[in-house]
Amino acid sequence: MTVHAHPHDAVVAEVDGVAIGLDAVEDVLARMRRGPAAPLLPRDDGAEGRQLRRWLVQLLTVERLVEHTAAERGVTPADRHRAPWRPDPTAALELGSVPVAVLVASPLARAVYEVVTAGVDAPAGHRRQEDTEPERRLVRLVPADGGAPQHLGWVRVDQYAGPLGAAIAATEPGRSSGPVGFAGAAWTVHVDEVRPGGVRTADVADLRDAARRHAFVDWIERQRRARVTLRPGFEHPADPHQPDNTHRH
Structure with a gap:
């Protein structure tokens, strides 16, 4: 069954057994179509439109994972998390489009990011081999x-x-x-x-930030496998088993 054939009150995914309805996806899409990016969005009645909805399902499930994790760990945003955040191109590439969208939009997500990556450091070998300044x-x-x-x-x-x-x-x-x-x-x-001489502080910070980004992406993937169920027709956009997938390596 294709995405657009589902009834508006259909369930698209579950996070910890809590349903996310197609109406939530349509609400986000409607806001996007009223926004400045509207001319760039695909039509609803084609493969790209269905892929956009699948991407929005991924977005909503990650938002729910963030909310559930924050509730479990007692995480609340501090003032520093409320400041606007925009990734540089390298960070955006390492994180991927869904985590970037969630982090840009949500102070709570930025607070959870800080908590779940708090113990991550740059690999010691990289510090020695790549960042030793004479x-x-x-x-x-x-x-x-x-x-x-x-x-x-x-x-x-x-x-x-x-x-x-x-x-x-x-x-x-x-x-x-x-x-x-x-x-x-x-x-x-x-x-x-x-x-x-020694390890350059700025470079160590850059390596640590990159390691934290990779750790956050890994954390999301683990949480997805353990806590998220996607309904048929709303698989990951890159899932090779869904008919609209065009993602190739």
């Missing part, structure tokens, strides 16, 4: 004869070999050493500042 030093070379200084900028401690590299590595910040020979001249090495 120590850098801000270096000036002053000619021993008093000429104009040469600014090398921020350099790695292993960037220069020989006497110059050894002097850069050994000189304390705010101090100088030398003279040393470099490029056919004698120079005094000044180290104005040192930027310690």
